[in-house]
Amino acid sequence: MRDQDFFWEGVSAGKLLIQKCQDCGALRQPPGPMCPHCQSLKWTAHESRGRGAVAAWIISKHPTQPDQNARIVALIDLEDGVRMISNLQHVSPGDMDLGMPVELFFAEVNGTVLPQFRPSLEA
């Protein structure tokens, strides 16, 4: 009954799924029951290729404890046409840049498999 269940079922299957309105075709992310463009409740799951570009990012560090593993939290412009928030790995904060091409991969973070992004290996 949770609106985001399909997303996590997709992650379990190694897929990044995005809701697609069955009536007007618009994609939406994060998950929600209703299409904001046509108010339809009918949707299907669109599998993203997981390619995009960095729209914005921050370096997240624990505010009060030593934190050697600061995380890059990034807003990703997916080529599908929606944005999602995720983490960037395999890149140092100093090498981050706006518009950097990135690609999806799945990684275990504190015992949970999450969709993550890394600099695109393809030119």
Add this chain to the structure above:
Amino acid sequence: MDTILNQTAIVGIGQTEFSKFSGRSELQLALEASKAALDDAGLSPADIDGAVTFTIDTNDEADLVRNLGIRELRWTARTTGGGGGASATVQLAAAAVASGAANTVLIYRAFNERSGQRFGQPIGGYAGGTPQQDIHFSFGFGHAGEDLLDVVPALYGEIRRDERGSGPLCRHRPRACGDQPACVVL
């Protein structure tokens, strides 16, 4: 003299079905009811510029905006608790319209009570108390369980004739606990 009464109007009302197991999230119920109210009023989501609900509602205003397609909320407010606060949500919305803070206010409330949280076994503390108060009221005033059926038409009528001051909408469930009346929040 201009009062809040002649400066404001309720222009649409919407609801979902009332069910024991809705099978949908509370957000979806809120969106379906909101869409029904907009259709009733002949308005679109872009016309809404204010929103009101209870403090105990789990649906964040931003989620209503994001899913319903509201373009910009200028004003939001929540009234304390739930239950009898229903009238206060209308009062808040009317005050916003009369003052010019907003033009068209969406009042929403969605709840999977029986569907989401077992009746009579409150977890948060607010889901189980009022039915017991209803039973107490019913027996205290010498009413049988069937009398609670009368509450429902009253709620759908022009005014709520309910001396309790607060409490859920009620309907009779004969088998819920023997012959005693029981209520569910709709």
